[in-house]
Amino acid sequence: MMTDKNSWKHLRQNAPLLSYSLLFQPPGERGIMADILSLGLEFDFILSQASEPMLALIRLKWWEEQIAAANSVGPDLLGRINSHIARGTIRGDDINRLITCWQDYAEEGNSPDKAGQKCWTEIIALCGKISHLPESPLFHQIGSALYNSRNGLDIGIVASAREIDNIYKKNAEFLIALAYLARRGGDHTLPNDHLILFKILWQVLARPSA
Numbered sequence: 182m183m184t185d186k187n188s189w190k191h192l193r194q195n196a197p198l199l200s201y202s203l204l205f206q207p208p209g210e211r212g213i214m215a216d217i218l219s220l221g222l223e224f225d226f227i228l229s230q231a232s233e234p235m236l237a238l239i240r241l242k243w244w245e246e247q248i249a250a251a252n253s254v255g256p257d258l259l260g261r262i263n264s265h266i267a268r269g270t271i272r273g274d275d276i277n278r279l280i281t282c283w284q285d286y287a288e289e290g291n292s293p294d295k296a297g298q299k300c301w302t303e304i305i306a307l308c309g310k311i312s313h314l315p316e317s318p319l320f321h322q323i324g325s326a327l328y329n330s331r332n333g334l335d336i337g338i339v340a341s342a343r344e345i346d347n348i349y350k351k352n353a354e355f356l357i358a359l360a361y362l363a364r365r366g367g368d369h370t371l372p373n374d375h376l377i378l379f380k381i382l383w384q385v386l387a388r389p390s391a
Contacts (some may be wrong), residue, residue: 187256188212192219198371201381202358206312214308214355216261220276221304223258225284225331245280248273275307278368294334298325299302305359312352319348323360330366337363343390354385 192200192215199218203211224241244259251263251273263286265271281302302324307308309320309381326336340348342357351358361384365371374380383389 188215188261188378191215191258194223195219198362198377199319201378202362204358204382205354205385209270210311213265213311216258216265216309217271217304217311219258220262220279221301224279224300227391228283230288231287234287238284241280241284242285245277248276249279253303264356273305275310279303279307294328294332297332301325301328307355308355312355314349314352314356317348319345319356323356323363326363327359327366330363336363336366341390342384343387346388357385357388 189200189203192203196218199222200215203214203218222242224244225250227240228237231240233317247259248263249253251266262271264274266276279300282296282300286293286334289296300318301319304318305324306316307325309316322337322339326339328334329336342361345353345357345360358381361381365377368386371377
């Protein structure tokens, strides 16, 4: 049986730092957003494991077909995504847009970074939609910074907690946390920072300007 706890547990196991970004989300939204973040990680994994683009495209096509068929509804990630679609909390078109982004990413060859940044921008935009946030350039900024930080690239300028709060007075706690994680992404001590949870909480609660 699919529950929001399954989604949260899955993300906590595979990407604990990303899971902390959802601590302030209402439980219903948290489960859906956890699955969207997990889906981005799954698609990244598909590309990283493929020895050539065609193999990644075949696997992504499988996802596309499974979403279209909507046959799998269960505790695994595909089943949970299909369950969200069946309940109307996300649309199949939303997931197909993500799949298309990763298909483009797989085909980019020697210059994949812009395509990868677009993938994570779409992930952030979909999470923003689930959280009922209007579209904002912040989605691109934070999505690109997350991609860059995960791939050892210069993250560029990322909005502070105060700046994000000035744009969105509520429901943007996950953006504040993700922006902070992106800024810390190049710090090799991050995985061993035993205070990271408290630092994220401070970002969200204190809304610092830097």
